Amino acid sequence: RQSGLTALDYGFVNTASTRSAVTYIDGDQGILRYRGYPIEELAQQSTFLEVAYLLIYGELPTPDQLSEFDNEIRRHTLLHEDMRYYFEGVPHTAHPMAVLSGGLQTMSTYYENSLDTAVPEFVEVNTIRLLAKLPILAAYAHKKSIGQAFLYPDNNLSFVENFLRLNFGNKAEKYVMNPVLVDALDKLLILHADHEQNASTSTVRLVGSTGANMFSSVSAGINALSGPLHGGANEAVLDMLAQIRDSGQSVETFVEKVKRKEDGVKLMGFGHRVYKNYDPRARIVKDSAAKVLQELGVNDPLLGLAQELEQIALEDDYFKERRLYPNVDFYTGVIYKAMGFPTRMFTVLFAIGRLPGWIAQWREAREDPQTKIGRPQQLYIGSPERHINR
Numbered sequence: 001r002q003s004g005l006t007a008l009d010y011g012f013v014n015t016a017s018t019r020s021a022v023t024y025i026d027g028d029q030g031i032l033r034y035r036g037y038p039i040e041e042l043a044q045q046s047t048f049l050e051v052a053y054l055l056i057y058g059e060l061p062t063p064d065q066l067s068e069f070d071n072e073i074r075r076h077t078l079l080h081e082d083m084r085y086y087f088e089g090v091p092h093t094a095h096p097m098a099v100l101s102g103g104l105q106t107m108s109t110y111y112e113n114s115l116d117t118a119v120p121e122f123v124e125v126n127t128i129r130l131l132a133k134l135p136i137l138a139a140y141a142h143k144k145s146i147g148q149a150f151l152y153p154d155n156n157l158s159f160v161e162n163f164l165r166l167n168f169g170n171k172a173e174k175y176v177m178n179p180v181l182v183d184a185l186d187k188l189l190i191l192h193a194d195h196e197q198n199a200s201t202s203t204v205r206l207v208g209s210t211g212a213n214m215f216s217s218v219s220a221g222i223n224a225l226s227g228p229l230h231g232g233a234n235e236a237v238l239d240m241l242a243q244i245r246d247s248g249q250s251v252e253t254f255v256e257k258v259k260r261k262e263d264g265v266k267l268m269g270f271g272h273r274v275y276k277n278y279d280p281r282a283r284i285v286k287d288s289a290a291k292v293l294q295e296l297g298v299n300d301p302l303l304g305l306a307q308e309l310e311q312i313a314l315e316d317d318y319f320k321e322r323r324l325y326p327n328v329d330f331y332t333g334v335i336y337k338a339m340g341f342p343t344r345m346f347t348v349l350f351a352i353g354r355l356p357g358w359i360a361q362w363r364e365a366r367e368d369p370q371t372k373i374g375r376p377q378q379l380y381i382g383s384p385e386r387h388i389n390r
């Protein structure tokens with residue numbers, strides 16, 4: 001028996017690690033609110049930068065505040081020119097998520113004289129640097145992976161337009177800034193912007209609790225997000241759909257395999273620790289997927305396959321009993337694919353969306369006088385005391 005051990009809680013199913021005023025979720029009702037505002041309203045009526053401001057500073061910005069925030073971000077989009085050696089050094093086969101987290105950590109070395117987390121002005125400027133530069137790193141991770149030249153940011157463009165141009169602006173065919181894509185991507189970023197104490201956000205807070213700076217904490221968050229049970233699920237969903245299509249097996253056969261838990265196969269993009277009802281983000285994404293594909297004139301059989309899979313799963317007792325519904329990742333990949341992103345970029349897009357949440361939660365923890373270094377306990381099950389006997 002160990003002294004001081006109060007509870008064993010694998011996966012933190014019952015333990016709150018913090019108080020937070022950022023995001024509210026009611027998993028039974030399927031409710032998600034940022035700073036009190038329902039996700040549906042924000043997705044309909046605001047932009048990603050407004051939502052980022054809301055999450056980080058607690059209120060929606062006035063027009064003046066928004067324009068100052070936007071201008072500040074535009075002013076900070078350039079990466080240090082020497083960062084090109086970082087991108088030269090990584091293989092083009094590297095996963096863009098690894099390139100993103102490594103790139104962020106590398107980038108922080110250019111700001112070593114302004115990393116002290118005790119200085120509020122440094123926290124402010126690093127907030128802006130992160131928001132401005134992570135999308136640039138992400139676009140370059142994409143370009144590196146397909147062997148194309150990097151473009152410099154064009155600060156006359158909006159946040160999302162700039163990002164799309166950096167990703168697609170030097171394609172051989174004529175590049176057109178499509179407002180349907182801009183709007184759809186802006187909405188998707190809003191839907192991903194925060195989700196209270198999920199694994200990556202908890203990672204950001206835990207790393208931050210040691211006094212580590214915002215770049216290091218967010219870089220750790222990106223790594224936590226990369227796993228297939230978390231943000232990596234959007235990539236895994238597309239791989240799963242493609243596999244079903246290529247194998248020629250029916251959707252029913254695949255679902256039966258999932259139910260038998262054969263080879264640990266799961267229905268990727270289904271289930272959630274918190275939502276025991278339809279994920280409100282998935283509802284919006286599903287509508288958006290059909291609209292975007294239609295407006296772009298893309299006819300992707302994977303969308304039909306996803307719809308068929310959802311229909312079968314929702315009517316099946318296995319999924320009903322376990323209250324498994326599509327989550328945000330189920331339909332996002334189909335949209336990203338239609339936009340032209342390679343599958344390995346999908347989780348990178350999630351990371352850009354989640355960035356304001358990570359920043360807001362890191363800052364909230366920093367300002368909370370009750371924050372302590374995170375240090376879970378364990379229940380020791382190893383050998384009792386023994387001695388070297390030579």
Ligand code: CMC
Binds near residue numbers: 231258267327
């Ligand atoms: N397909 C088949 N069975 C599932 C699935 C699934 N996707 N998810 C959960 N189950 C089963 C699980 O096997 C278990 O069954 P049993 O009671 O017979 O052992 C039961 O449902 C409860 O699942 P759990 O693993 O205890 O649930 P959890 O809260 O620990 O895990 C989850 C949540 C999201 C990791 C899990 O549902 C999962 O692996 N889903 C697939 C991956 C995925 O889509 N992840 C994205 C999550 S949303 C985006 C984000 O914010 O990260």
